[in-house]
Amino acid sequence: MPELIEVELSRRLADRLTGRRIDTVNLLDAHASRVDQGSFDAALAGATFAEPGRRGKLLLLETGAATLGIHFGMTGRLVVDGRPALERLVYSPQAFEPRWLRFALMLQDGGTVELHDPRRLARVSLDPDLSALGPDAASVTLPELRGILRARSSGIALKARLLDQSRLAGVGNLIVDEVLWRTGLSPERPATLLDDDEVRRLHRHLRRTIDTLLERGGSHTGELMAARVRGGLCPRDGHPLTRSVVGGRTTYWCGEHQR
DNA sequence: CCGGATGTTCACCT
DNA sequence: GAGGTGAACATCCG
Numbered sequence: 493m494p495e496l497i498e499v500e501l502s503r504r505l506a507d508r509l510t511g512r513r514i515d516t517v518n519l520l521d522a523h524a525s526r527v528d529q530g531s532f533d534a535a536l537a538g539a540t541f542a543e544p545g546r547r548g549k550l551l552l553l554e555t556g557a558a559t560l561g562i563h564f565g566m567t568g569r570l571v572v573d574g575r576p577a578l579e580r581l582v583y584s585p586q587a588f589e590p591r592w593l594r595f596a597l598m599l600q601d602g603g604t605v606e607l608h609d610p611r612r613l614a615r616v617s618l619d620p621d622l623s624a625l626g627p628d629a630a631s632v633t634l635p636e637l638r639g640i641l642r643a644r645s646s647g648i649a650l651k652a653r654l655l656d657q658s659r660l661a662g663v664g665n666l667i668v669d670e671v672l673w674r675t676g677l678s679p680e681r682p683a684t685l686l687d688d689d690e691v692r693r694l695h696r697h698l699r700r701t702i703d704t705l706l707e708r709g710g711s712h713t714g715e716l717m718a719a720r721v722r723g724g725l726c727p728r729d730g731h732p733l734t735r736s737v738v739g740g741r742t743t744y745w746c747g748e749h750q751r
Numbered sequence: 752c753c754g755g756a757t758g759t760t761c762a763c764c765t
Numbered sequence: 766g767a768g769g770t771g772a773a774c775a776t777c778c779g
Contacts, residue, residue, distance in 0.1 A: 494757030523774085549758080566758050567776080583756045585777060592776095611775045613758060646767060657759085664757045711757050740770075742755080 494566050495711040496629055496662030496702065499549050502562075502570040502577035506544040506553060506605075509572065513540045513600040514555070524594040524607070525616045535618050536560060536597070548625050548661020553605075561620035565613025568594075571606040582712045585610050629662035630702050634695045641683045641691060650686070651679035652739030663698075665741045670714035671701045673728075678750045679738045720744045 517532040519525055525532075539555035546552060551570070553560040562570065567584035570577040580586060588608050595616050597605040607614055627636050640659045641650070654660060654668050663671070672679050675697040677690060686694065705713055715727050724733045724744060731748035 498757075563759080564757095565774090566756070581757080583777085609775095610777080611758095613774060615759085648768070652768085666757050737770095741758095 494549065494564065495664035495667050496546075496549060497667070497705045497709075497711045498578055498581070499546055499551050499564065499662075500630070500706060501709065502551055502564070503544050503546045505570060505572050505575065505577040506551065509541040509553065509599075509603075509605065510543050511541065512603060514538065514597050515600045516598045518596045518598070519594075519616075520596065521594040521612065523612055524609070524614060527616070527618050531618065547622055547628055548657055549664070550620060550622075550625065550661070552620070558618050559620065561617040562595075562607060563615045563617075564607075565609060565611065565615065567611040568607055568609035568614030571604075571608060573603045576608075578710070582710070625657055625661040626659040627661065629660055629667075629698060632660060632695075632698070634692065637695045637698070638691050641686055641694075643684075645684060647682040647684065649679060649738050650677060650681045650683045651741075651743060653683035655739050655741065662702075664711060665743075666711045666714065666717065666720075667701065667705065669720065669744055670705070670716050671698050672750060673714075673716045673726075673745060674701060676749050676751065678747075679743050679745050680736075681751075716744065 514536050517536050519529045519532055535558035539557040542554040544553050549563060551562040569581055592608050592610045593606055594609050594614060595607040641653060651668055651672060654663050675694050677694060705711055719725060719727055719733055722735060726733055726746035726748060729748050731746050733744045734747050736743050
């Protein structure tokens with residue numbers, strides 16, 4: 493579950509873990525972590541969950557001992573007590589095949605915490621380094637965003653800067669295209685060259701878009717989503733969308749109203 | 752059959 | 766150092 497939206501929905505599901513105690517840890521796929529089974533046992537067995545947190549796309553399952561970090565990659569999904577945080581995830585298979593179970597916790601009350609991930613892009617970690625991540629996009633302030641955009645660089649594209657998790661955490665490829673479309677800014681604009689009004693508009697649309705997509709229940713629920721196909725037309729003005737690669741990611745945008 | 756897909760990391764260029 | 770590109774991960778879908 494890729495972007496901040498899906499991770500936040502997972503965090504909310506994880507609220508039900510608070511106060512419950514871990515019995516055993518099972519790293520079913522060693523590929524899913526740089527930490528080995530023994531270290532997970534030592535850090536988590538017997539630990540009690542506190543309130544879960546999130547920074548960008550990283551879910552933080554806090555315990556009185558260590559913090560279990562889960563990054564879902566593109567197709568990872570959290571399942572707690574048999575309930576999936578997301579019924580459906582775009583670009584991920586619908587089913588929960590047993591072979592896609594990568595990591596699991598058994599709780600002392602019989603409950604379970606599972607990470608399912610067909611593509612093996614998800615990662616679990618212990619006490620993840622939060623200093624490697626910028627402020628969370630759902631709560632970034634206007635001055636912070638201004639600083640993020642104006643930080644010295646050699647003219648990096650606006651979209652690439654917004655996707656840089658070390659500067660701003662949580663924005664992924666769908667959210668960024670939606671936000672830029674709503675703001676009316678070209679993804680190719682040099683990040684450092686936005687004027688004050690444009691930064692303010694971008695900040696407002698970033699926050700508002702995240703709120704809206706959260707209410708709707710997914711990063712794929714934006715206005716632009718249906719038009720993100722070859723030959724797609726701008727939902728606002730009917731202009732053919734441009735398909736290009738910006739910041740290494742496929743990008744759809746309207747050359748008519750996004751300047 | 753082929754190309755891509757909400758992501759990150761790493762090697763390799765420029 | 767800053768960026769850009771392409772590969773890798775594994776599976777599904779059009």
